[in-house]
Amino acid sequence: MTGFGKAQLENTAYSVSVEIKALNSKFFDANVKLPRLFMEKELELRNLLAEKLERGKLAVIVDFVRLEDTTAKMQINHALFKTYFQEFQKLSQEVGANPGELFKLVLQTPDVMVMQKDNADLTEEWTAIRQACLQAIGECDDFRNQEGQSLELKLSEYAKSIETLLNQVPQYENERVETIRTRLKQNMQELLSGEEIDKNRFEQELIYYLEKYDVSEEKTRLSNHIQYFRQMLESKESNGKKLGFISQEMGREINTLGAKANHSEMQKLVVQMKDELEKIKEQVLNVL
Secondary structure: OOEEEEEEEEOOOEEEEEEEEEEOOOOEEEEEEOOHHHHHHHHHHHHHHHHHHOOEEEEEEEEEEEOOOOOOEEEEOHHHHHHHHHHHHHHHHHHOOOHHHHHHHHHOOOOOEEEEOOOOOOHHHHHHHHHHHHHHHHHHHHHHHHHHHHHHHHHHHHHHHHHHHHHOHHHHHHHHHHHHHHHHHHHHHHHHOOOOOOHHHHHHHHHHHHHHOOOHHHHHHHHHHHHHHHHHHHOOOOOHHHHHHHHHHHHHHHHHHHHHHOOHHHHHHHHHHHHHHHHHHHHHOOOO
16 A cells, blocks of 8 residues: 655754655565664664554655764775775876876765764664654554545445345346246257157256256355455454455356356346456555
């Protein structure tokens, strides 16, 4: 389920901002970007995200900026500077470039000149980051809840449509029996070439075909699946996977109903049920 959350905390010493974007996914997959100072906390943050948001493809960006930093000092990586300088000098000679700006260029190269700080204790800063993360997660969860309410209405409508179509099936069943009876009788007359039909044998054959095409069990099971689907929708728990499984079972019953229908109008109802079920399957992927 998609979602978005953002939070920002600031005091006289530092500023923290957290942004979370969530996309649909069957599994939990988080891409977390943390400042280098807090890289060791990535696992802790991932566990927090998995606990609160459960599933989804997450993009999490944490920014941390010091507003006052009296303990920071400049440090140059001498070995890295020399390596870059020598390599750049070789390249300038090869291409005939002016080497006059090499010193400045090398100083601007990543990791050559860095700000160092005594990081003995970052407990307070990490606490602030964690607090901002919780706020962003809360916003993302609220976003999901709003989307979920709209999604619940859609899924309920689709399930109701299937139920309505299912309730129209019985009106064609008597006609279907007569159609099977007439067709079977015609076939037997053609085979017997005008001879008298054995009524007992005819009734036995008719019963066999009626049992073969009987859809009572499929109707009952499909109705039960629809009721269970509704129960899972109303549950406060995360039932996305269960709803997916139930929709698969609904599909099996609808397919069997279509295979046994042997009646054009019933087949039309089955096609419409399949159409509504595809809508359910598509939307269920968005449910946690």
